[in-house]
Amino acid sequence: MKLQQLRYIVAMVRHDLNVSQTAEALFTSQPGVSKQIRALEDELGVELFNRRGKQIVSLTDAGERVVELASDVLQGVESIRTVGRELANPNVGELAIATTHTQARYVLPPVIAQFREAYPHVSLQLHQGTPSQIAEMLAGGDVDFAISTEGQAHFEDMALLPCYRWSRAVLVPDGHPLHRLHRLDGITVEALAQYPLVSYTFGVDAQSTLGKAFAERGLKPHIALSASDVEVIRTYVKLGLGVGVVARLAVDDSPRDGLVALDASAVFPPSTTHIVLPRGAALRGYSYDFIQTFAAHLDRDCVDAALSGGQPTIDVDALPLR
Amino acid sequence: MKLQQLRYIVAMVRHDLNVSQTAEALFTSQPGVSKQIRALEDELGVELFNRRGKQIVSLTDAGERVVELASDVLQGVESIRTVGRELANPNVGELAIATTHTQARYVLPPVIAQFREAYPHVSLQLHQGTPSQIAEMLAGGDVDFAISTEGQAHFEDMALLPCYRWSRAVLVPDGHPLHRLHRLDGITVEALAQYPLVSYTFGVDAQSTLGKAFAERGLKPHIALSASDVEVIRTYVKLGLGVGVVARLAVDDSPRDGLVALDASAVFPPSTTHIVLPRGAALRGYSYDFIQTFAAHLDRDCVDAALSGGQPTIDVDALPLR
DNA sequence: CCCCATTACGTAGCACGTAACAATG
DNA sequence: CATTGTTACGTGCTACGTAATGGGG
Numbered sequence: 001m002k003l004q005q006l007r008y009i010v011a012m013v014r015h016d017l018n019v020s021q022t023a024e025a026l027f028t029s030q031p032g033v034s035k036q037i038r039a040l041e042d043e044l045g046v047e048l049f050n051r052r053g054k055q056i057v058s059l060t061d062a063g064e065r066v067v068e069l070a071s072d073v074l075q076g077v078e079s080i081r082t083v084g085r086e087l088a089n090p091n092v093g094e095l096a097i098a099t100t101h102t103q104a105r106y107v108l109p110p111v112i113a114q115f116r117e118a119y120p121h122v123s124l125q126l127h128q129g130t131p132s133q134i135a136e137m138l139a140g141g142d143v144d145f146a147i148s149t150e151g152q153a154h155f156e157d158m159a160l161l162p163c164y165r166w167s168r169a170v171l172v173p174d175g176h177p178l179h180r181l182h183r184l185d186g187i188t189v190e191a192l193a194q195y196p197l198v199s200y201t202f203g204v205d206a207q208s209t210l211g212k213a214f215a216e217r218g219l220k221p222h223i224a225l226s227a228s229d230v231e232v233i234r235t236y237v238k239l240g241l242g243v244g245v246v247a248r249l250a251v252d253d254s255p256r257d258g259l260v261a262l263d264a265s266a267v268f269p270p271s272t273t274h275i276v277l278p279r280g281a282a283l284r285g286y287s288y289d290f291i292q293t294f295a296a297h298l299d300r301d302c303v304d305a306a307l308s309g310g311q312p313t314i315d316v317d318a319l320p321l322r
Numbered sequence: 323m324k325l326q327q328l329r330y331i332v333a334m335v336r337h338d339l340n341v342s343q344t345a346e347a348l349f350t351s352q353p354g355v356s357k358q359i360r361a362l363e364d365e366l367g368v369e370l371f372n373r374r375g376k377q378i379v380s381l382t383d384a385g386e387r388v389v390e391l392a393s394d395v396l397q398g399v400e401s402i403r404t405v406g407r408e409l410a411n412p413n414v415g416e417l418a419i420a421t422t423h424t425q426a427r428y429v430l431p432p433v434i435a436q437f438r439e440a441y442p443h444v445s446l447q448l449h450q451g452t453p454s455q456i457a458e459m460l461a462g463g464d465v466d467f468a469i470s471t472e473g474q475a476h477f478e479d480m481a482l483l484p485c486y487r488w489s490r491a492v493l494v495p496d497g498h499p500l501h502r503l504h505r506l507d508g509i510t511v512e513a514l515a516q517y518p519l520v521s522y523t524f525g526v527d528a529q530s531t532l533g534k535a536f537a538e539r540g541l542k543p544h545i546a547l548s549a550s551d552v553e554v555i556r557t558y559v560k561l562g563l564g565v566g567v568v569a570r571l572a573v574d575d576s577p578r579d580g581l582v583a584l585d586a587s588a589v590f591p592p593s594t595t596h597i598v599l600p601r602g603a604a605l606r607g608y609s610y611d612f613i614q615t616f617a618a619h620l621d622r623d624c625v626d627a628a629l630s631g632g633q634p635t636i637d638v639d640a641l642p643l644r
Numbered sequence: 645c646c647c648c649a650t651t652a653c654g655t656a657g658c659a660c661g662t663a664a665c666a667a668t669g
Numbered sequence: 670c671a672t673t674g675t676t677a678c679g680t681g682c683t684a685c686g687t688a689a690t691g692g693g694g
Contacts, residue, residue, distance in 0.1 A: 001399060003325060004659080011461065019674060034674060039659095044406030048648050054667050054674045062409040066402050069604070073398035077323060080391045083364030084369040282391070326684080341649060354685050356649060361684095376649045376692050 003077060005040040006070035008033050009048060013067055014140055017049065017056045029089030043225045070165030072280065077191050078141065079282035086284050089121075089308050093284055096125040098134040099147040101229045102200075103273070105322075106250045108147075111294050119286045125255050130201060130228060138276060145289055146276040148296070149247075150200075159306040161275040163295035164320045168210075170196075173257050178243060182262040189217055189267055196224035196242030209271045210245065234259060249322045265321075272316060277307055325473040327362040328392035329369060330355050335389055336462055337430075339371065339378045342608060379539050394602065400463065401604035408606050414608055418447040423448035423467040423551045424522075425595070428572045430469075430643075432477060433616050441608045449504075452523060452550060454502050460598060466609055468598040470618070471569075472522075472530050481628040485617035486642045489587030493520075493566030496580050500565060504584040511539055511589055518564030520555050528560040532567065556581060561622045571644045587643075599629055 008022065012033075019037075023030040041048050047065035049056045060069065085093055099108070104126050112124060127134075127143055131151030136259040138146045138158065148210035152160060170187060172178050181191055193214060206209055212222045224242035227233050230250040237244040237259060244259075245268075275291055275298065277283075288300045300309065330344065334355075337343040341359075345352040363370050370385035371378045381389065396577040407415055421430070426448050433515060434446060449456075449465055453473030459465045460480065474482060492509060494500045503513055527533055536543045546564035549555050557580060566581075567590075569588040573583035597613055597620065599605075610622045619636065 001325065001402065002659085006402075018671080030660050030674075031662085036659080036674090038675085044403065045408050045410035046680080051674085052353070052668085055669090056674080060409075065405045065409075069398055069402045069405065071393050073402070076391055076395035076398060078324065080328075080388050081366065081386060083387045083391065084368050087382075087387075088367035100511070226601060342647085351686050352648080353652095353687085357651090358684080360650085375647085377694090380651080536689085615675085631652070 001040065001043060002036070002288050003074070005036045009040065009063070009067055010038050010070050010074060010157075012037070012049075013059065017058065019056065031181060056119055071085055075141075075278065076279055079280075082282040086282075091119055092121040092283055093286070094123045094125065095145040095284070095287060095290060096139040097126060097145060097147060097290075098127040098129060099144040099262075100131070100134070100149060100200075101128055102149070102247050103249050104128055104146050105230070106247070106271075108294075109213055111290070113287075117209065118289065122286050128228075134276075138278060141278075144281075144283065145291070147273065148276050149271055149273045152215075152274070154206055155274075155276050157279060159277045159279050159311075161277070161291075161295070161298055161306055162314050162316050162319055163273045163275055163298070164322055165270035165316070166264070166322045167248050167270045168205050168245055168268050169248040169261040170264045170267075171234065171246060171251065171259050171261055173237070173240070174255055174260050176243070176260075178262065179260055185268050187264060189213055189219060192243065192245070192267070193219040193221055196222045196244045197322070198225045199223065199235050199245040200233075201226040201228050209268060213268045241269060270317065270321060277303070279309060281305060281307060283307070323362065323365060324358070325396070326405060327358045328395055330358050331385070331389055331396040331543045332363065332396060334359070334371070334378075336380065341378065341487065342443055343587055354357055359494070360553050364390040379564055386543060393628060396640065397463075397600065397602055404604040408604075410608055411553065412439055416445045416447065417606070417609060417612060418452060418465040419467060419469060420449040420450060420459040420465040421610075422452055422453070422471060422473070424458070424569050424572050425469050426450055427552070428569070429595075430616075433612070437608075440611065444608050449614055450550075456598075460600060463600075465611070466603075466605065467600075468600050471593055472597045474596070475529055477596075477598050478615075479601060480629075481599045481601050481633075482600070482635050483613075483617070483625065483628055484638050484641055485595045485597055485620070486594035487584070487594050487638070488644045489570050489588050489592045490567055490569040491583040492589075493568060493581050495559070495562070495644065496582050498565070498579055498582075500584065503580055508536050511535055511541065511588050514565065514567070514589070515539075518544045519567055520547045520549070520558050520564045521545065521549050521567040522555075523548040531590060533591045592643060594641065599625070601629060601631060603628070603629060 005025070011022045011026055012019070015025055017262070019033050023033045026033070044062070044066070046062040046065055047060050050058045050060055106161050110124070118123070127137055129137065131148055134146045134148055135151070135154035137143045148155070149166070170178060170192065176192060178187055178195070181187055199210065216242045225236050230246050233246055234257065236242070238257060245264070248263060248265065251259060269305070270303050275295065283303070288303060291298050291303055326473045327357070333344045333348055334341070337347055342352050343357050345355045348355070349620070359370070366388070368384040369382050370388055372382055374378045377411045430448070438446070449459055451459065453470055453476050456470055457473070457476035470477070471488070492500060492514065499511055500513060500517070503509055521532065548556050554569050555566045555568055556579065560579060567586070568583060570583070570587065575583060597617065605625070610625060613625055615619050
């Protein structure tokens with residue numbers, strides 16, 4: 001059994017069980033992958049993949065279990081590499097983080113500035129994406145950890161560390177009916193439901209905080225447009241496509257470009273931003289530091305507890321609200 | 323990084339950091355081991371072993387952590403093999419158990435008879451040894467699990483599953499003063515302390531149940547001889563070397579060879595026999611069956627819970643007493 | 645002076661890539 | 670007919686074994 005063979009089968013499930021695609025992703029040849037998979041199956045004495053003719057269609061029971069174990073093994077190998085790098089050069093390395101536009105643009109800058117000062121020789125990589133893309137990156141080992149606001153459902157088998165809570169704001173043109181309502185009685189979900197909305201792509205499905213707030217009142221929001229970027233959302237609100245619903249921390253209180261941001265923290269319950277880590281992974285020392293800079297209550301012990309499987313006791317209601 | 327390299331460094335710590343000895347144990351050449359270790363150190367960029375001149379004297383901090391992770395990785399690889407074998411031939415394979423003489427001779431026979439009938443194509447291997455030897459076998463991956471009565475201290479980082487409790491008997495020549503005492507007031511620790519004892523090698527250290535029973539009363543037993551085998555102990559009691567203290571289940575109630583066994587369950591608190599498993603390992607289906615045949619309350623879920631780290635809730639006081 | 649780790653060097657095995665082939669939709 | 674997986678074959682890398690060298694106690 002070779003580590004390569006394990007890499008191949010794990011990569012296979014991440015590439016729709018397509019040998020050609022897998023080979024391309026791993027910068028090797030199709031026959032090589034095919035052959036190594038057969039070699040592993042021969043050695044284990046079990047078929048790992050169900051084949052229809054020459055097409056690989058699914059994992060066998062054995063395949064399911066073996067791929068799972070192989071992932072653990074490969075993560076262990078990665079951990080060994082990480083430990084090596086850490087003890088060779090504690091302050092030199094890379095840190096790859098997957099996150100959303102809002103985090104990258106409005107929350108992370110001061111954290112990263114402070115981090116850069118402490119670790120000038122660590123090369124930072126910020127990968128942006130939707131929660132499902134972020135989950136993909138994390139599962140594929142492309143990033144060290146993720147900072148995610150919604151879509152916890154995507155992060156099965158990962159350690160979720162609550163960082164802070166955040167509330168929403170409603171973006172409307174100056175003089176919009178909701179603007180006046182906001183000054184008088186305050187905005188309500190019912191009032192919002194009467195207008196087309198412009199919001200985050202990932203914030204509008206049924207499991208999201210936003211989606212649930214409407215569903216609870218038997219309302220179905222009309223989403224005119226969804227984007228992952230506040231600036232894009234602003235643009236379309238200005239164009240009159242609808243009312244923007246965004247993270248409050250992403251907008252100023254003062255009007256800009258004829259748009260005003262109305263505090264909607266009383267309308268929608270706050271969402272929680274999490275740091276997401278693959279269970280069992282090893283982290284660089286500076287990663288712990290980054291995490292604690294981002295969320296002061298997440299010290300090394302707390303993170304280690306989450307990594308080793310136990311859900312740490314964090315009082316979500318005591319988290320800072322932004 | 324190659325799996326071989328991980329095997330080499332893990333084997334190194336099991337062989338006193340001696341390259342020659344390690345190479346011999348792995349049926350390969352010293353230079354091969356030496357070179358692969360250097361290759362791994364080069365790849366990781368850290369020395370794993372502290373060398374004084376050309377002598378390897380200890381593990382570095384990095385080495386400590388890497389060896390630990392490497393063990394996990396290798397165990398994962400073993401698990402993959404196990405899963406393969408299981409799904410290829412559920413009823414064919416090997417089962418290696420490490421245990422003490424008493425278990426092998428007096429407790430296991432009916433279990434093994436039943437197991438053999440259910441799984442005639444499983445080759446059983448019974449490895450005997452002292453608790454520390456048993457722990458060594460388990461840590462080295464030489465056996466699938468252990469059945470141990472004492473010396474829990476040896477089994478750091480292992481999953482311990484209580485199976486049953488057992489009490490002791492005192493072996494004396496017919497007509498011995500303790501024989502009469504037993505019929506009148508009953509034996510006491512104090513009475514026993516007046517005679518030289520013959521008992522199990524591993525049962526006489528300070529942490530053992532036996533040792534503690536004496537220590538609690540401020541007594542120090544005089545151990546004339548210790549052996550791992552009841553038949554050996556009988557022999558020396560017959561020779562008049564001292565009074566035997568053995569597991570009750572290892573002796574008949576009726577006299578034999580001029581020796582009588584006196585129930586000492588009221589004198590010493592019962593000991594508990596455990597099945598010991600390496601955390602995180604994968605077991606063959608028939609192994610689960612063997613375990614449950616041995617201790618009916620240890621079903622598959624219970625064993626899996628212990629393997630995955632959680633200590634299962636087993637009421638020790640409710641276990642059968644033998 | 646013995647034991648042990650490392651260096652040097654030759655070989656055999658195997659993983660990988662190119663090319664050709666088979667099968668499925 | 671296009672896409673995908675497998676077989677065939679040649680090559681270059683490397684792990685491994687034998688032999689020789691260097692250091693410590």
